[in-house]
Amino acid sequence: MLDMKRIRENPDAIREGIKARGQPADLVDELVAFDRDRRTLLTEVERLKNERNTVSLEIGARKKQGEDTSAAQAAMRQLGSRIAALDARVRDLDEQLQAKIIVIPNMPHSSAPVGPGESANVTVRSWGAPREFEFEPKGHTELGEALGILDLARASKMSGAGFPLFVGLGARLERALINFMLDLHVREHDYIEVWPPVLCHSPSMTGTGQLPKLATDMYRLADEDLWLIPTAEVPVTNYFRDEIIEQPLPIYLTAYSVCFRKEAGAAGRETRGIIRVHQFDKVEMVKFVEPGTSCDELESLTRNAEDVLQRLGLVYRVRMLGAGDLSFAAAKCYDLELWAPGKKAWLEVSSCSNFEDFQARRAGIRFRDKKGKVRFVHTLNGSGVALPRLVVAILENGQQADGSVTLPPAIVPYMGGIDRIAPAGGLIR
RNA sequence: GGAAGGGUGGCGGAGCGGUCUAUCGCGCCGGUCUUGAAAACCGGAGUCCCGCAAGGGACCGGGGGUUCGAAUCCCUCCCCUUCCGCCA
Numbered sequence A: 001m002l003d004m005k006r007i008r009e010n011p012d013a014i015r016e017g018i019k020a021r022g023q024p025a026d027l028v029d030e031l032v033a034f035d036r037d038r039r040t041l042l043t044e045v046e047r048l049k050n051e052r053n054t055v056s057l058e059i060g061a062r063k064k065q066g067e068d069t070s071a072a073q074a075a076m077r078q079l080g081s082r083i084a085a086l087d088a089r090v091r092d093l094d095e096q097l098q099a100k101i102i103v104i105p106n107m108p109h110s111s112a113p114v115g116p117g118e119s120a121n122v123t124v125r126s127w128g129a130p131r132e133f134e135f136e137p138k139g140h141t142e143l144g145e146a147l148g149i150l151d152l153a154r155a156s157k158m159s160g161a162g163f164p165l166f167v168g169l170g171a172r173l174e175r176a177l178i179n180f181m182l183d184l185h186v187r188e189h190d191y192i193e194v195w196p197p198v199l200c201h202s203p204s205m206t207g208t209g210q211l212p213k214l215a216t217d218m219y220r221l222a223d224e225d226l227w228l229i230p231t232a233e234v235p236v237t238n239y240f241r242d243e244i245i246e247q248p249l250p251i252y253l254t255a256y257s258v259c260f261r262k263e264a265g266a267a268g269r270e271t272r273g274i275i276r277v278h279q280f281d282k283v284e285m286v287k288f289v290e291p292g293t294s295c296d297e298l299e300s301l302t303r304n305a306e307d308v309l310q311r312l313g314l315v316y317r318v319r320m321l322g323a324g325d326l327s328f329a330a331a332k333c334y335d336l337e338l339w340a341p342g343k344k345a346w347l348e349v350s351s352c353s354n355f356e357d358f359q360a361r362r363a364g365i366r367f368r369d370k371k372g373k374v375r376f377v378h379t380l381n382g383s384g385v386a387l388p389r390l391v392v393a394i395l396e397n398g399q400q401a402d403g404s405v406t407l408p409p410a411i412v413p414y415m416g417g418i419d420r421i422a423p424a425g426g427l428i429r
Numbered sequence B: 001g002g003a004a005g006g007g008u009g010g011c012g013g014a015g016c017g018g019u020c021u022a023u024c025g026c027g028c029c030g031g032u033c034u035u036g037a038a039a040a041c042c043g044g045a046g047u048c049c050c051g052c053a054a055g056g057g058a059c060c061g062g063g064g065g066u067u068c069g070a071a072u073c074c075c076u077c078c079c080c081u082u083c084c085g086c087c088a
Helices: A004-009 A011-020 A027-064 A070-101 A140-147 A152-159 A169-188 A202-208 A233-240 A291-311 A358-363 A387-398 A409-415
Strands: A122-127 A192-194 A243-245 A251-260 A279-289 A316-320 A332-340 A345-356 A365-368 A374-376 A378-386
Touching (some): A011 A027, A140 A387, A169 A192, A192 A233, A233 A378, A279 A291, A291 A316, A291 A332, A291 A378, A332 A378, A358 A378, A378 A387
Parallel strands (some): A192 A251, A243 A365
Antiparallel strands (some): A316 A332, A332 A345, A345 A378
16 A cells, blocks of 8 residues: 555656556645645644533533533534534545545555566576486476376365376475475574465455455455465465564564465466466465665575575576566566476466565554664565465476486485386375 | 453553643664773654645544543443353
């Protein structure tokens, strides 16, 4: 959420920012008009309340003297109904204002390139060289099913299309990767581990910016105000919702969680395999930092995510998103994309974003600066990293001519010493 | 799911119709003293909104009501704690 004062004082800059995202900016003018009306009414009703407070106090004093105050009481009763009417109008304007301001996206950071959609995205660096294959590399679905570690047919029997089912060493690989990533962030990157709820209510979803815009992309329980989280960003960022953080910043939190997404707008895209699924595992990193430091913190957050990929020896590139491709709440974002040689495509496994004070304002997350003044923190988060696509890259990169898959050395200790998955036929341990 | 008790400033905790301008304690900030710190003493400070300012208004879990006037009385919803039931 943007500061209303900022919109009031720089409407042109706000309009520019929204247009850079490729969205219509007419809401800004409505907002400015509503805000002006609200302040006029507010000034008026506050004047009347001051009068009521003063006179009511006098009435009390005069009654003690035994005076007749019925005339004054009648006048105040009338004033009271005027106040009630004005209060109702102010509240109405407040609600409309809130409904409008909550759907205005964050302003793109000045360093984010401008251009429609994905057109302005740029590769800022890349790591590793794609492996040369002496045979035609297979896709992860074929590999996984042949190895008996991925069973999409049975998954759909349980839950319908779009759900992963890992079996045997596939399930173990999933668990090993989660542990590997959490250990890395906790032991070497100074994050504190959190194991959060995967159902969150509307205030939390609004706090991080999933609501109201993404309501149709999320699963919701039928009888309660609870949603299945699309990312651990939601519960972990809301850790400090409506709080003034009393401990020193920055604070780094990391969490594994399962994530749920309807992918409603993605019908027909990536339907085969586990590249786009309704449920997936992810390790998330979240930062709460002082405003002046958030740019640098985004760089180190991104390096933390890259570290996962480098230790696994996977080829990747870092893309800086243009304004047109930024998510609703982000001011700046780097995507990490893994090379998948079977699919011959780059797969997004992490989005590292700086939200500046946009989420903090919605969620009421504040701190005291050096002068003791209460201010909004800046929040950041990034995947560190998302699992299904990571598994895709590991399978496709590690595949051998005989159909087996060699695992990255870094994960072998987490696999109990197993460094290779070979086809065995049937259910195997 | 049932019963009881609670939600007050960063924390603890008073207040139960009008000097509430929300007592007090802890913690916090500044100062005195000290080589430095602690202690002691003195002083300061809740959050949000409107206003150039002076100042004004709102906020005692949320919403509604009663009243000239509500932290205080009434209704309602939410949350927390304890006990019972069920349960991984």
